[in-house]
């Protein structure tokens with residue numbers, strides 16, 4: 537495992553991502569799918585208009601709004617399972633912290649096209665984006681629950697600024713639109729059971745189609761300044777902690793929050 541771990545870390549550092557095929561077995565995926573579908577059905581009912589008109593994801597899957605106590609405990613146990621922690625710690629060896637979960641699905645509105653972006657572009661202007669891509673980035677672990685077209689990403693862009701083509705498309709400059717294809721894009725088709733790990737700040741887009749329903753978990757290096765992005769309700773309640781086999785990922789976030 538040590539050799540594998542350092543290989544994963546060096547792939548992530550060089551390219552900004554790696555994929556592990558068939559990482560989860562059928563039992564793991566079908567039990568996860570059951571919990572996630574419970575969330576998704578309730579969320580869709582409660583967000584009818586948003587879902588019909590524009591949504592392509594939801595978040596706070598571990599929160600208390602849609603999932604009952606026991607399902608939340610199940611989900612927390614999956615997120616911090618040995619298999620997941622091995623991967624998280626291969627990328628963030630010391631004190632990784634849990635940030636959130638998101639669920640990605642196909643937009644109902646067929647006019648909506650999959651679009652290139654860096655996650656940091658929603659929080660920072662261009663000059664600051666140029667800086668933050670050289671700092672610690674949030675790590676996404678994508679766990680597809682059904683076979684999907686996956687993610688298209690531009691390898692290496694977690695560490696480098698955009699080419700002119702990438703910039704104009706992503707930012708919709710000079711008449712370009714963010715759903716155009718990029719010559720540097722690399723499509724990573726994913727099947728249920730695969731795991732894709734990628735940097736949130738690299739240039740990427742989700743590819744709509746098939747029965748896409750993918751759980752993304754977001755983690756960060758506790759040395760970086762991300763704790764303000766964490767919603768308290770997506771963390772385990774105190775009474776849940778002794779029902780979680782290895783709660784370190786959550787404890788780190790809870791402790792960061794307590795420090796203010």
Ligand SMILES: O=C(O)CCC(=O)C(=O)O
Nearest residue numbers: 592640676741742743752
């Ligand atoms: O799958 C998508 O629609 C977008 C994925 C994405 O942007 C992300 O996971 O940060």
